[in-house]
Amino acid sequence: MIAKFMKEYAGWYLLYLLMGIGFLGMFALYHLPFDFILQSLFFTGSLLAIWTVWLFFRFQRKQLMLEEALYEEILDAFHLPSDLAYLQLLAQEKAVAKQEILAYKSRENEWQALIKIWSHQMKVPLAALSLMSQTNQLNQTDVNHQLLRLDNYMANLLNYMKLSNQASDFRFEKVEVKDVIIALVKKYRSQFLQKEMTVEVVGTWQIKSDRKWLSFALSQVIDNAIKYSPNSGTVTIHLDNGVTISDQGIGILPEDIPRLFEEGFTGYNGREHQKASGFGLYLTKRVLTQLGLMIQITSQIDQGTQVRIWQEK
Incomplete structure (x- = not known):
């Protein structure tokens, strides 16, 4: 001393x-x-x-x-001017550290909730595949359907991690959106066939965007259109200075629409049918925002839902 x-x-x-x-x-x-x-x-x-x-x-x-x-x-x-300046600096550092700790804890809680929901979702297709294997009823269409569900859940988790860590690898190029849509329709072909649904793709739309991330965002919308549509329904995809994906599904409650893009929000349909994690549309909105695209959802109960995605000029 x-x-x-x-x-x-x-x-x-x-x-x-x-x-x-x-x-x-x-x-x-x-x-x-x-x-x-x-x-x-x-x-x-x-x-x-x-x-x-x-x-x-x-x-x-x-x-x-x-x-x-x-x-x-x-x-x-401490009462000298230099002491007081030092204490003020300490107080500022303390406040910043406190905010960082609170943000970290909040993020940790969100991760725990996400992993809990994600693990629960993964159990469903895995249980279905296990049952098929045990009963020797490995129907190719059903197997492909469950594998696609697993692939989607894994993609959601990985993309959520990338967006949360600001590690998104965007590469912008000229993209013909119709080609992306057709590729997604082929990807979800087994689900369309399983529910005996038809899909119509009309028009063209070319923009400068990231093909991979745009495909991910559109896949979430198409997956929801299939998920909440009845058997023998129709999904219409219209491209004209934007893309509008319409289904004939159960629709969305008016009070749920303003909160659809909130993280973890499932709404009445997600809770009632136990099909939603609350992260699909949240990720879709985040990705589209970073791509410079807008999204709007309109819906009527028992009449269907329309999702429009466009680029502001």
Whole structure:
């Protein structure tokens, strides 16, 4: 502690020593009596010793407070302008650290909720595949359907991780959206066939975008159109300065529509039919926003849902 004290106040003691030597030199130069200077040095030295003791104990108290992080007591002990500036900086750093901890905990809770939902969803197709295997009823269409569900759930998790970590690898190029749509229709062919649904693709639309991420966003919309449509229904995809995907499904409650893009929101349909995780449309909205695209959903109960995606000019 003494070494720290001397390191901080060494300049003041060096100044006192130099001043004393200077006065001795002047007295010697002018042949003045040394009794006066010695008495002065003794008097000022005594004051310096008393001041040093007081200053040392004050310095020691500050150091102990800092080492023990007694923040409330520091506020009373530190009153110099430099001390107050230091405390203000500490308070700012403390507030920032607190916000970061709260954000981290919030993110951790979101991850736990996501993993819980995701693991529950993964169990369903895995259980279906296990049952097919045990009963020797491995129908190719049903197997493909369950594998597609597993692939979609895995893609959702991986893309959620990428977007959360700001690690998205966007590469913009000219994209013919109709080609992306046709590829997705082929991907979901087994689901269309299983529900005996028809799909119509009309028109063309070319934009500059990222093909992979655009495909992911559109796949979420098409998957929902199939999921909530009745057997023998029709999904219509119209391309004209945008893409509109319409289904003849169960529709969405009016009060649920404003919250569809919130993270983890499932709405009445998702809870009632136990098919939604609440992350599909949330990810879709985030991806489309980063691609510079807009999305709007309109729906009527028992009449269907229309999802329009377009690029603002």
